[in-house]
Every structure is written in structure tokens, then in C-alpha cells.
Amino acid sequence: MHELTSWLSGTTDPRAFPYAAVLREFHRVGKHFVDPRLLELLDEARRRLTGSGPTGSGTAPGLLDDFIDVTLDKWDGRYDYRSYLALRLLRLPSGEDDPAATGDDDTTTRHARDRLFVRLVADALAFELAAARGAADLLPLQRPAWTVVVKRCRLGVRAAAPALLRLGCQASPDDGTPADAAAALHALAATLDPPADVPLRLSMLPVHVTHDEYLFIRVLQAYECLFAALADELGAAVAALADARPTPAADRLAYAHDLLDGAGPLFSLLATMQPESFQTFRQYTEGASAIQSRSYKRVESLCRTPLQERLDSVAYQAVPEVRARVRAGQATVDEAYRSAVADGRLDGPDRRLVARRMEAFASALFRWRHTHHRIATRMLGRRSGTGYTEGTPYLAAVRDVPVFTSVDPRPGPFQAVGGPRA
Numbered sequence: 001m002h003e004l005t006s007w008l009s010g011t012t013d014p015r016a017f018p019y020a021a022v023l024r025e026f027h028r029v030g031k032h033f034v035d036p037r038l039l040e041l042l043d044e045a046r047r048r049l050t051g052s053g054p055t056g057s058g059t060a061p062g063l064l065d066d067f068i069d070v071t072l073d074k075w076d077g078r079y080d081y082r083s084y085l086a087l088r089l090l091r092l093p094s095g096e097d098d099p100a101a102t103g104d105d106d107t108t109t110r111h112a113r114d115r116l117f118v119r120l121v122a123d124a125l126a127f128e129l130a131a132a133r134g135a136a137d138l139l140p141l142q143r144p145a146w147t148v149v150v151k152r153c154r155l156g157v158r159a160a161a162p163a164l165l166r167l168g169c170q171a172s173p174d175d176g177t178p179a180d181a182a183a184a185l186h187a188l189a190a191t192l193d194p195p196a197d198v199p200l201r202l203s204m205l206p207v208h209v210t211h212d213e214y215l216f217i218r219v220l221q222a223y224e225c226l227f228a229a230l231a232d233e234l235g236a237a238v239a240a241l242a243d244a245r246p247t248p249a250a251d252r253l254a255y256a257h258d259l260l261d262g263a264g265p266l267f268s269l270l271a272t273m274q275p276e277s278f279q280t281f282r283q284y285t286e287g288a289s290a291i292q293s294r295s296y297k298r299v300e301s302l303c304r305t306p307l308q309e310r311l312d313s314v315a316y317q318a319v320p321e322v323r324a325r326v327r328a329g330q331a332t333v334d335e336a337y338r339s340a341v342a343d344g345r346l347d348g349p350d351r352r353l354v355a356r357r358m359e360a361f362a363s364a365l366f367r368w369r370h371t372h373h374r375i376a377t378r379m380l381g382r383r384s385g386t387g388y389t390e391g392t393p394y395l396a397a398v399r400d401v402p403v404f405t406s407v408d409p410r411p412g413p414f415q416a417v418g419g420p421r422a
Contacts, residue, residue, distance in 0.1 A: 001037060003022075004021065004038070007045070014062060022042070022071070023205075025038060026205055027206075030207050030209050031074065031207045032208060032284040034071075036075075039071075039072060042072055043075065045068060063198065063202075066089050070083050070205060080287055080289075081290060081291075081293060084207070084285060085217060085221050085224060086203035086221075087224060090200070090203050092116070092225055092228040092295070093109050093113045093225075106232070106236075110166070111167060113229045114166050115163075115192040117160070118160045118164060118189050119200060120225065121159055121160045121218070122182075122186040122189035123186070123200065123218060124156060124214065124215050124218035125153050125185060125186060126182070127215075128149045128182070129182060131143060139208075139210060140211065141208075141211060141277075141280070142210055142211055142277045144272075150177070151178075152272050153181060154181070155268045156185070156265075157178065157181045159263060160189075161262075162262035167192070205217075208280065208281035211277065212281075215273060216278070219270045226259060226263050227298070229256075230295075230299045231298035231302060233259070234302040236248075237252035237253050238302065238331045238332060238336045241339075241340050241346070244340065246346055246351075247350070247353075249336075249354055250353045253357035253358060254357050254360070257361040260365065261364045267375060270375060271378070279379075291318060292319065299365075301325070301326050301332070302332055303332060303333055303404055304334035304402070305326060305332055305335065334405055337354060358404050361403070362404055
């Protein structure tokens with residue numbers, strides 16, 4: 001608090017803000033247990049910077065504004081999934097609001113997402129190694145055994161490998177022991193962006209001092225990055241189908257499938273989390289739930305228009321901006337495919353190609369949902385979830401909902417593309 005008090009009594013230059021000191025205190029006790037006096041000082045810093053109180057509206061620009069926003073989420077009573085993962089700080093690369101990113105060549109955005117994905121995974125593994133070797137005192141409670149650390153290193157390196165290949169990295173860090181490979185991955189990740197990556201460091205704000213929460217946060221952040229990418233690819237596929245360009249649409253769907261399938265080891269990595277550790281820190285995450293994920297809802301709603309019951313559920317009420325787009329008539333892959341077939345713009349080999357790619361992506365998403373449900377059941381049993389959700393019963397209810405419902409225009413029984421077969 002001394003550093004922050006000194007900053008407040010000076011020029012309050014954002015460039016001189018004592019990030020390290022504030023972060024150190026949050027790490028020492030966990031966000032849920034930070035001294036209210038420190039939170040009061042942060043609130044004062046916010047008023048000095050914005051003159052308008054809470055920055056949750058997103059109107060205050062800049063790194064410091066975003067950092068204070070996520071540190072004061074519990075203080076303000078607006079703690080949720082996005083603030084828990086500090087997504088404003090990560091600034092997920094997305095072409096959602098950039099018309100150019102819906103074209104056939106958005107390599108820059110794709111590479112930015114891959115770099116962030118690799119850095120998140122590499123950082124998680126670096127923490128595992130540092131803690132196991134006694135080089136880190138952060139989150140000291142319930143350290144895992146070395147065998148678990150080795151397994152995490154192996155799975156993390158596997159999860160990052162597809163993104164590294166897309167980035168054109170020739171040397172895959174797979175030589176030596178899993179720990180050696182993880183260390184090599186971290187060294188490689190440091191070359192992908194400036195080493196002084198302040199937003200990445202500031203985005204680690206656990207609620208407790210349990211070791212496994214670090215892994216939990218980084219894996220969820222990596223999945224948010226992944227689903228932001230999937231949403232962009234699906235949006236571009238919709239635009240291509242609307243413009244009668246089946247090949248680019250099929251390519252986008254194939255790329256989305258490869259992204260989701262290639263990230264499979266992320267769930268295996270998350271499954272190494274110790275259930276007792278999860279139960280320890282999750283009691284302080286009330287108000288934050290993965291069903292509040294904006295990126296996932298963008299993916300789901302771009303596949304097909306959610307039924308009214310789904311749209312009225314707590315899951316969509318938690319993402320009002322996505323819900324508003326759906327209600328405004330957002331185009332979907334499902335709709336664009338059916339329309340193109342009905343109008344004769346998509347037929348023959350082109351139609352079959354797009355349908356196959358839709359089915360492949362749907363199958364990958366089904367696998368993701370089932371794995372998500374299985375891991376959540378292992379960690380939670382059939383208990384209620386956080387964020388005022390229904391926990392694993394909720395996941396079970398939505399895991400088999402068809403991804404697409406495009407009907408083959410030829411006579412015959414209905415078959416949901418990618419859905420469960422009779």
C-alpha cells in the first residue's frame with residue numbers, strides 16, 4: 001500500500017503505476033482476501049484516472065484502466081467469468097469488429113491468436129516448473145507431485161504444437177524430457193512477442209493461493225482465445241456462403257475444425273487438476289461461470305440460431321450483446337447453407353463438400369462438449385455450478401443439442417448435420 005499511496009500523492013502518471021507491488025499483494029493472499037484498504041486506494045486511483053467511478057462499462061481506455069477494472073470486480077459487485085479471467089487485459093485478437101478480417105486472408109489476426117495461445121500455455125508450464133523446483137513462492141497451497149508436473153509439461157507441449165506449426169516455427173520443442181520440452185517452449189514463446197509482456201503478467205489474478213488455480217486460469221484463457229478464433233472463422237464461412245463462394249466457406253469450416261481438434265490436449269491438461277484443489281478455490285469464485293463465456297456463445301449462435309428456450313436461459317442472459325445480435329437476425333452457417341441450397345447456389349460437389357466440413361466441425365464440437373461435461377462431473381459431481389448456474393446437470397442438458405440442423409433438400413428422413421444418428 002505504501003507504493004500505491006506514494007503514487008497517488010504524486011503525479012499519478014499511469015506509466016509510473018506500481019503494478020508489481022499491487023500484483024504482489026493480490027498474489028500473496030488471493031483476490032478474494034485482499035485488504036479492503038488496498039481496494040479503497042485502487043478505487044481512489046480509478047476516480048483520479050476516469051473521474052467516473054467503476055470502469056466496468058468499458059469506456060475508460062488504457063492498460064491501467066483495464067487492470068484496475070479487474071482488480072475491483074469483487075469490490076464493485078460485478079465479478080464474473082470475464083473479469084475472473086481478466087479478458088480485457090488479454091485483448092483477445094478478434095476480427096469480430098473488423099470487416100477486413102472476414103475476407104479470405106486474415107493471416108495477421110490468425111497469427112496473433114496463435115501467439116497468444118502459445119504464450120498462455122507456455123506460461124502455465126513455466127509456473128509448474130518454477131514451483132516444482134522451489135523457484136516460485138506464488139500460490140503455495142497443495143503443490144502437485146513431480147509426476148503430475150511432468151504430465152502437465154507433456155500435455156501442454158502437445159497442446160501448443162499445432163499453433164507453433166501454423167506460426168512456421170521449424171523446431172518443435174519435443175526433444176529431451178517433458179520438462180526440457182516445456183522449458184524450450186517457454187523460451188520459444190518469449191520470442192513470439194516482446195519479453196516484457198505486461199498484460200499477460202497482469203492477467204493472472206487468482207482468487208485464492210491454491211497452486212492449481214494458475215493452471216485453471218491459463219487453460220480457460222487459452223480456450224477463450226480458441227473460441228474467439230472459431231467465431232471469426234464461422235462468421236467468415238457465413239459471409240462466403242452468402243456470396244456463393246463454397247470453397248472459401250469449406251476452407252473456413254475446415255480451419256475451425258482443425259483449431260478445435262488440435263486443442264484437445266488442453267482438456268487433458270485441465271484434467272490433471274487435483275479435485276481437492278479445485279474445490280478449495282472454487283468456493284471463492286461464486287458469480288463467475290463458464291456459461292458466461294461470450295466467445296463460446298458467439299460460436300454456438302453462429303452455427304445455428306438458438307431455440308427461444310435456450311435464448312431465454314441464464315446462459316444467454318449472461319451475454320446480452322450476443323443475445324441482442326441473435327434477436328436482430330444474425331446470420332448463421334446453418335441458415336446460409338440452407339438458403340444457398342434452396343436458391344440453387346450450392347449444389348453437387350460443392351454442396352457435399354460444405355456439408356462434410358459442417359459435419360466434421362459439428363463432430364469436433366460434440367466431442368468438446370462431452371469432454372467438458374466429463375471433466376466437470378469429475379470435479380463437481382452433480383453439484384450446482386458457480387455463477388448461479390445448475391452445474392453439471394446444465395452441461396448434460398446441452399451437450400447433445402445439434403450443432404447444425406440443415407436438412408438435406410432431397411426427399412428422405414431428416415438428418416441433423418453432425419447430430420446424433422438414430
